[in-house]
Amino acid sequence: MTEVTLKEVARASGCSVATVSRVLGGTRPVGPEIALRVKEAAERLGYRPNQVARALRSRSTGTIGLVLPQITNPFFPSLVREVEHALHAEGRALLLADCNDDPTTEAARITALLDRQVDALLVIPVDEKHSRDAVATAAARVPMVLLDRGCGTGVADLVATDNASGMALVLEHLAATGRRRVCFVGASGCDTAAVERLAAYEAGAASLDPEAPGRVELGDFSLEWGRAAVDRILPFRPDAVVCANDLIAVGALQRLRQLGVDVPGEIAVTGFDDIPMAGLADPALTTVRQPVRELAAEAAQLLGSRLAGQTDGPRRSVRLAPELVVRASSAPRAPSAQDAGSTPTPEEDQ
Amino acid sequence: MTEVTLKEVARASGCSVATVSRVLGGTRPVGPEIALRVKEAAERLGYRPNQVARALRSRSTGTIGLVLPQITNPFFPSLVREVEHALHAEGRALLLADCNDDPTTEAARITALLDRQVDALLVIPVDEKHSRDAVATAAARVPMVLLDRGCGTGVADLVATDNASGMALVLEHLAATGRRRVCFVGASGCDTAAVERLAAYEAGAASLDPEAPGRVELGDFSLEWGRAAVDRILPFRPDAVVCANDLIAVGALQRLRQLGVDVPGEIAVTGFDDIPMAGLADPALTTVRQPVRELAAEAAQLLGSRLAGQTDGPRRSVRLAPELVVRASSAPRAPSAQDAGSTPTPEEDQ
DNA sequence: ATTTTTCTGGAGAACGATTTCCCAGGCGTT
DNA sequence: AACGCCTGGGAAATCGTTCTCCAGAAAAAT
Structure with a gap:
């Protein structure tokens, strides 16, 4: 019942522990008949090398x-x-x-x-x-x-x-589908994900619409913040909300639905990460899939x-x-012209 | 730069490794002035015991x-x-x-x-x-x-x-809120969670409505199965769907919404586990919270x-x-009498 | 035939901690 | 004063490997 050690294998095969170690580890050539005896004995006794001892000796766990x-x-x-x-x-x-x-x-x-x-x-x-x-x-x-x-x-x-290029993908996509008034809901945390995504957003958004940079709101990477942030950006009447991660985005979706805002009709929402929940949200969330x-x-x-x-x-x-995953939450607006009051964009109902 | 060992602490404090080990491990009483010297030396050198060596000797990692x-x-x-x-x-x-x-x-x-x-x-x-x-x-x-x-x-x-009592809580809750035609969507897997929840459902459902035992459908613990299962149980016109876990339940909710079925108005849905997603589903999912x-x-x-x-x-x-967490997905039906055709329950609109 | 190289196997020293065994004093008892 | 007990400390064994020497034999080179 006790642990089988090298020494016992050595005794059973009639040679020294050094030889057994060499056979099993393949460290140095050993005579064929002795090697066979050792292997058989090890097999028969069910020898398993003790990783702790090995770690101590070889200085690697x-x-x-x-x-x-x-x-x-x-x-x-x-x-x-x-x-x-x-x-x-x-x-x-x-x-x-x-x-x-x-x-x-x-x-x-x-x-x-x-x-x-x-x-x-x-x-x-x-x-x-x-x-x-x-x-x-x-x-x-x-x-x-x-x-x-x-x-x-x-x-x-x-x-x-590459958070920057991920965020760039999002902004290009939104621009290509006719979104103009973009807001960002990010995290004020000091991890690089938060920082880089914010920076990339600001760089991209500025180039997208230089005279009207989107509103930026910072909280944390949570669903609750996503919900709360919606109330803070809605007065600015955005047509797209870019979120720093999927949790925020899902929270935003929930609050928007609660308020009866049409997504993606009135507002597009995007996330980041592509967590399992993203594809299941309603509408399914457009996001950036990390590899x-x-x-x-x-x-x-x-x-x-x-x-x-x-x-x-x-x-x-x-x-x-990363890779952009386009889902329903950023689908191009059907030409319903429902939001004609806020920012009339004449080219959208051609 | 190299690792500080017991031996070095011993040399620095002018005593043997055994004494150092005793001081630091508190294994045996050691004279106060030596103990102090040892502790100081260990502190000064930044000694950290090597867990691998310790494990080898004490046979516990x-x-x-x-x-x-x-x-x-x-x-x-x-x-x-x-x-x-x-x-x-x-x-x-x-x-x-x-x-x-x-x-x-x-x-x-x-x-x-x-x-x-x-x-x-x-x-x-x-x-x-x-x-x-x-x-x-x-x-x-x-x-x-x-x-x-x-x-x-x-x-x-x-x-x-205790899966059995969790499932019993669900069935009691459904019975108390007037649900009568209950179906079960479970998993055919061979893990005990699947087996026990199914067994508990069958026991409880039989006692709830002996002559009309609910329909049981078995698949796996996935969202996709939850969606698919809805199509298989809908012909039986249930007023409640009990799912073996939250993933199945969320899938079922999605499909029901897609089909335009009112939850909880027409059908109540329950899950099991209380995963984070459960509270975020729409409607929020009634489930059993595992401790x-x-x-x-x-x-x-x-x-x-x-x-x-x-x-x-x-x-x-x-x-x-476990604990029953009642949320919107199993709220008692408002007395809208919308489903009067299927199973008229006269006492519900008093 | 002798010297050198190669090759195979064993003995034993690490690795860094814990723990047993042993010894030198100090103290109490007879 | 002599003997034993207790206490504090060191030397060394141990845990199970790996790996460095070393010795002897066989093979190759001189």
């Missing part, structure tokens, strides 16, 4: 830590899933830490994982500024890849979606190359292009 | 493995979150494994975690039958607690929601007691009572 703000954020589960699969495919395991959107616990989780001798860290930082210290000191000790969100510059490698699988694969590969010795190259920053 | 079917199933993230917090609160870490709803990869993940010397396993089994072998053999090696779903009897400890935090806490505590030596007691099975 084969474990990767993943620290994220909140697993309950609906964008993360699919990301976690892909990361887990990518890591398991190379024989590594995933230590998961949820830090409740709090930089302090984030720091605590990071040191806890370092104490456990993780080979590397994947971190989705909570806050661009407040996460920085913990991330930087940790990055000095193990390879670290930031995922989905950045954390200052030059602190660690980064794999993230989740590719993000995970890229992060895993980058991590792998850092672990394989490329530990001192320059910091890499990989941006993956 | 402080790591718990969690194996679940699919992290993307919207019920699981909150459960994972609570489990993670409960474990971290006692200084343990969580190794996460997602097995893609496949019993074969589930078995592979379990052995991978065992090879990593996890102290115990938390498993949400994919399938009551096909998961059994892997779970049973693993349970023979480490403490194991099944979470949310069972896996045969007597295989391992179990902490789960997620309590499930996690109970599982962690049970695991703790097993790890503390209670390894040979009888298998425990803990069932936690």
Whole structure:
């Protein structure tokens, strides 16, 4: 019933532990008949190498830590899933830490994982500024890849979606479908997703309609904020509401429906992320799909190359292009001319 | 830059590694002045005990493995979150494994975690039958607690929601609000959640209306099935649709809305789990809230007691009572008498 | 035939902590 | 004063691997 160790396999096959280790690990050539005896004995006894002992000796646990703000954020589960699969495919395991959107616990989780001798860290930082210290000191000790969100510059490698081009896709789409008075509902948070999407919106919106830049409202990445923001932007009579993520957008949709506003007839609504809920909203939400699988694969590969010795190259920053998913919430307006009172756009009822 | 070890602390404080270990671990009393020297040196050097070495010696990694079917199933993230917090609160870490709803990869993940010397396993089994072998053999090696779903009897400890009483709450509620022709949309899967909820429905529905047992349709735990199932039960003109989980229910709501059926006016819809999406559906979904935090806490505590030596007691099975969350989707019908044709219930318009 | 290289296998030292065993004093008892 | 007990501390074994030496034999080169 007790654990089968190398020593027992050695005894059973009549040779030394060194030889057994060599046979099983393929480290050095071993005579064919002894190799066979060893393999048989190991098989027969059901030997499984003790990863802890192996880790102690080889100074590598084969474990990767993943620290994220909140697993309950609906964008993360699919990301976690892909990361887990990518890591398991190379024989590594995933230590998961949820830090409740709090930089302090984030720091605590990071040191806890370092104490456990993780080979590397994947971190989705909570806050661009407040996460920085913990991330930087940790990055000095193990390879670290930031995922989905950045954390200052030059602190660690980064794999993230190209928020700017995603937002540009949204604005082009809205422009192409005749929307002119666009508002933005974003988050005032200090994570890079919030910052970059806002910046990209402002850049794009300015070029879209220079003299009448859209109204910008900032709250947090929540459904409740989406609902509340609608009441604050409605007086500006927008014909499109660009939201910084899908949760906000779904909240906005709910409130608009409650107020009897026609979406997409009067107002188009767009999100960002393409969480599962987006396709199920009513109307289905036009959004920007993050390349989740590719993000995970890229992060895993980058991590792998850092672990394989490329530990001192320059910091890499990989941006993956997202994809626009057009759904009902931004469908072109039927020529109902219902909103002729506010901003008459003569070319729309040709 | 290199790792600070016990030996270095010993040298810096002028005593042996044994003494340092005793001071820091509090294993045995040590003279006050030496203890102080040691603590100062450890602090000054920034000593952090190497958990791998500690694990090898003490035969305990402080790591718990969690194996679940699919992290993307919207019920699981909150459960994972609570489990993670409960474990971290006692200084343990969580190794996460997602097995893609496949019993074969589930078995592979379990052995991978065992090879990593996890102290115990938390498993949400994919399938009551096909998961059994892997779970049973693993349970023979480490403490194991099944979470949310069972896996045969007597295989391992179990902490789960009392599905039967949850379903009973739903049926009582529907009966109390005057629903008579109830249909059930469930899952034909072999996990205990599906089985128990179906069984409880059949028991409760029979006692509710003995001569006209409701129609039962079985598919899987998905939104798509919820949509499809609506078309199959509508010919039976139900006034309530009980769904085995929230995903099915939300799918059903969508299809019913598409067909122009009034919910809850004509038909009430209920779900199970209370995933975040439930409160956001339109109409908001009446459902059964699983006590997620309590499930996690109970599982962690049970695991703790097993790890503390209670390894040979009888298998425990803990069932936690869920809570009915009444929302709009099952509101009592306004006395509009719109459905007078199907099942006239004279007492409802008093 | 002798020297050098290669090749195979074993003995044993790490890895970094915990823990057992042992020893040197200090104190109390007879 | 002698003996035993208790206390505080160090030396060393241990956990299960990996890996570096080292020794002997066989093969190759001189």
